[in-house]
Amino acid sequence: MSTNQSYGDDILQDAQSGWKPLVLTVSSAAQKSSWQDAIHRVLKPHFVCRGFPYKNLGGRLWRPNIIIDLRCCLAAFALIVSSFLVEWPLYVVTATLAVAAAALGVQLARRYRAACANVMAVWMTDQGDVQPHIVANGFGSYLVGAALSDPRGVKVRNTIMRSAPLPRQYPWLQILRRARDINVRSEIVRANLLTRLFRLLPLFCEDMGDAGSHGFNHGDAVHTAGSDGYCEQCRLKAFAPIHNVTLDLIDGRESEARLYIQGYWLPFLWNIPIYEYQILLGHGQRILELLRAGRFSEADEAAGAVLDREFDWTDERPLRQWIKTMVNNYLGFGGQMALADDVVHFVSDRFLPNIAIAHEESLKSDEQNEKVIQSLNPHLAMARLVETAVRQQWTRR
Structure with a gap:
């Protein structure tokens, strides 16, 4: 099974041009802009980030x-209180009016949500021809989900939804007919009081639900995966583009949130299985430690074991073969195939340690080198190494 899509095919040319994919972030209605700012700080070296401006809703977003x-809610409450202060005939009248006021309030809220979803759909389609990735939380996930079901056919790519207050029986199959490139990671957060209240939403709102605390219902398009993205069903059966992922609430210190975003969200947005990326990073860190300790033979042995390993994101080829193929493709565009063997050797030696060095750079609290951090992306790490190797080889000649 291969989950590697077209994103990696032209990454070498993208590295030269400085082009970055687009990520749209949509916070929950209860969150401040600091949530989007914190996420943008981690994603910015790798993506163009744009946050949904809630001011587009007219500044009247009352949660x-x-x-x-x-x-209507206040009117219904006042009528209920009044019903206890009047005689029997008026009691029936006031109680009826209270129910009518509450029902009207529910209908007005539904119209309000529909208007908000329409604003979201317009904003997403105004981003140009590029299909964006999405990171959404809470009510932001609802807005994204509603926009995806819009008949105008909003198209996105990899989408992360946290605590999505959507119905469990969401029409993903209909959405997938229009947006075939979509790949959804639905993060279920159960350690949050708000998500526990989601189960009450269907009583008042037919278009909302508790998928954010229980997950979307299973079907051909929906599977359940571990937090690292590993899905046994995808390996045994057909690949599903929607995955429920259960995890603990991640709203702690910024350093912890940064590690989570780098370790889980970035590989997902790059179309690299998270568990495979963690293998790359872990081995890269170990190899870097061995190199710094002067234990070169052990470092070569450790690197060889990883380079001979097959990964889904390399189209089930050994990593060493994938590097060779990508290097040949890159050099072929420039008519530099005579350098292929030397470049492959250069890239293979430095590929895994460079990812570990990029990880160290990303954890710095002071000024960071964005170009170094970009090598967290294995595709981009290889592209940069190829460029360096070609320059060195031409200099020697």
């Missing part, structure tokens, strides 16, 4: 209005 119109 209670998402579920029930606050004015």
Whole structure:
């Protein structure tokens, strides 16, 4: 099985041009812009990041209005209180009016959510011809999901939804007919009081639900995976583009959030299985330690074991063969095939340690080197090494 899509095919040319894919971030209605800013700091070296401006909703985003119109809710509450202060005939009248006010509040809230979803769909389609990746949380996940079901056919690529207040029976099959490139990681957060309240949403809102705390219902398009993205069903059966992933609440210190984004979200957005990326990074860190300790033979042995390993994102080829193929493709464009053997050797020796060095650079609290951090992406790490090797070989000649 291969989950590697077209994103990696032209990464070498993208590295030369400085082009970056687009990521749209949509926070929850309850979160401040600092949530998007923190995510952008981690994603910015690798992507063009644009956060959804909630001001586009007219500055009238009252969180209670998402579920029930606050004015109608207050009116219903006042009528209920009044019903206990009047005689029997008026009690029936006030109680009926209270129910009517609550029902009206629910309908107005649904119209409000539909208007918000329409603003989201327009904003997403205004991003140009590039299909963006998506990172959304809470009500932001609802807006993204509603926009995806819009008949205008909003198209995105890899999409991360955290605590999505959407129905478990979401029409993913209909969405997939229009957006065939989509790949969704639905993160289920159960350690959050708000997500536990999601189970009450279907009582008031037919278009909302508790998928954010229980996951989308299983089917041909939906599987359950571990937090590292490993899915046994995908290996035994057909690949599913939607995966429920259960994890603990990740709203702690910024350093912990940064590690999570780098270790889980970045590989997913790059179309690299998370568990395979963690293997690369772990071995790269070990090899770098051995090199710094002067234990070169052990480092060569450790690197050889990884280079001979097959990965899904390398189209089930040994990593060594993938590097050779990509180097040949790169040099073939420039008519430099005479350098192939030397470049392959140069890249193979430095590929894994460079990813580990990029990881170290990304953890610095002070000024960071963005170009070094970009080598966290294995495709880009190889592209940079090829460019360096070609320059050195031409200099020697």
